[in-house]
Amino acid sequence: MPGEPNPNTIPTHSEVAELRARVAELEARIQVLERKEQVLHATLNSADDGILAVGECGQVIFANRRFEKMWHIPPDLMEAADDNELLSFVLDQLEQPDDFIAKVRELYKSFRTSTDTLRFRDGRIFVRTSQPLVVNDALCGRVWTFRDETPADAIKHGAHA
Structure with missing residues (x-):
């Protein structure tokens, strides 16, 4: 031919x-x-904030070192790059895990931006912001940022990440 x-x-x-x-x-x-x-x-x-980017199928696209440190995530769990495993790991750290996971599930289906406060059982306080990860006008995941807003007096008592 x-x-x-x-x-x-x-x-x-x-x-x-x-x-x-x-x-x-x-x-x-x-x-x-x-x-x-x-x-x-x-x-x-x-960055001072913890950053996590998750794809539409629940695969971790990127997590910075600050995110790993703030959430006390072991290296082997980060290497697995599975958002469901990360969620299971962090739930026990939170005062209101059901609210946390409900918000995560709601936002994964949305183009909305969201900011809320997370309270931990050990006294830490994070501000969580979530934005849609959009490529070529298509929702392909979410970017989560976490800012540690734990008061200075709680840091003295060992609650800071």
């Missing part, structure tokens, strides 16, 4: 040179993208 490559045809020098140039161009683009990703991760990891 015309237009299909013939495996018995030997490419010309110019075709090989063109392919090498294209490969070099693609490798350079990959390096630029990898660098941008490194800078983005470093930026998110330098």
